[in-house]
Amino acid sequence: MGGAAVTTELVVSPESPEPGEPPRGRKVRPGSGWGGRFVASPYLLLVPAAVALAGVSLYPLFYGVRASFTHYLYGRDFGTNGLTNYRNAWNDEFFRQAMETTAKYVICTVTIETLLGLGLALLVSREIRFSSPIRVGLILPMTIAPVVVGVMWRLIYDSGVGVTDPLFQLFGASPPDVLAHNTSAFIAVVVVDVWEWTPLIFLIVLAGLQSMPQEPLEAARVDGAGRVRLFMDHTLPMLMPVLLVAITLRTIDAIGTFDQIYVLTQGGPGTATRLISIYAYNTAFLFTQYGQAAAMLVMLLIMVMLLMVVAVRLMRRAAR
């Protein structure tokens, strides 16, 4: 929970230096005042940003933790109720189910995206001439709103208007109506995520491959190393720092997936695609159980925090 500690620092510090006192580290030359009469410190420049950041992160997170200990009835605050929300959430079979589904979803999507992105980049890396049109084509899926992604794929999946049913019929299979059955619906939302985010891994690996120094590779090749050897001993270790950053960021994002699912299946059929975000949203906004939803999210937050700390560490290392 290193994040919480540094956050407080950021909020406290703008007030701490006396106005007019020059910042310690760097000398401020006379005549280089902050414009006009008052000589302020760089700390003042941080104040608006600190307020803005605290307002949308620190405050809601604090408030969310507080809400998780609060009894809400029909959306109204009826004081604290200790750990009741947590106990309810923990004993809630659907909560566990949603966590499991989320775990399954995250593992499936991130694994497939990593392997596919890596493989495709290795395939294409030899042909640098094409990298520009490919890049343009591939950034499009991840730029547009996930809601629009959902709409696109509904137009593909839905029977009557879509492409999947006719495609299956073409090969003599019965039309599957993908979003109507548990397993196929889950596969369908995974496919959408893979379509949207494989390009990110692909482009990262491609950039890594193209900026890689060629001499060690050549040397190893001269020494008679095979392709697999070259990849395992040289290419992969070079890509690793950046690849790990991408995987961690992708994992954090995938845990919070909401938009496409909301448009495609709303968590259905049954509970087949009900990720934790969908379930928490429904608990809060459909059933106005703010307290219980907040308790679920606090538990999720702890997991995400751990991942975020890992992400920051990895990014620091990759930057070196």
Place this chain on the structure above:
Amino acid sequence: MPRIGLYLGITLILVVALFPFWWMVDTSLKQPVDIFGGVTLYPHHPTTSNYSRLFDVYHFGAYLENSLIIVAVSVAFSLTIGTLAAYALARFQLRFGLNQSALVVALLVRMIPGILLVIPLYITLARWGLLNTRLGLILIYTGLNTSFVIWMMQSFLAEIPRDIEEAAMVDGDSRLTALWRVVIPLAAPGLAATAIFCVITTYNDFLIALSLTSTTQAQTVPVGVSTLIGKIQIEYGPMAAAGVIGALPIVIFALVVQRHFVRGLTLGAVK
């Protein structure tokens, strides 16, 4: 011929990546009869009636207007606030290790999944009477974007040599005028890329807008798109048209910043 295999591979990747886009455009230009009339890869009887229905019947103009105002104002605010903070972090040795820790905080705020924030934000806005208002969304997006602006602009500003603004200050500029007259123009490409990223994420956001708004008074484009699905019978034509309109400005912006795109998405880990 391995070469041919390579070209086939590249073509296949692009077809898979782009087909859903074409299919949506295709559907949006089809007559209702043709939408259900089997797979046709281009509209045989093209029509714009889906688009006119979208605006006449489903009031899509209102969503667009809300999005435009909310995005413009919040991005302008966050660029100002964030750049000032980024400048302080890039140029001064601050106490308490602030230079590092503030950046980490900005990064963490950027990474928090929206679902973790949305319930408390809802309760807070409800208390302040800001639910279902543009102002409420503007405030929230300003805060969220500021984290990204600080993170990106700090690295862009750090690349600009100090001597330039110090020369300007010797010539009688104050810190802030030197920042405005000399540094910002030099940082303009980075600033533009950052701005476009903020526009894209703000315009695309769904969860926050969905939870905190309830009528066309403040609902944004993605929420508008989703309302077309909530109906008992899905109107596929207008829905496809809405998707096209929702995607179009973003596609254009994305093409402008494509060189910086991976840098932005990986939060600077890949340059």
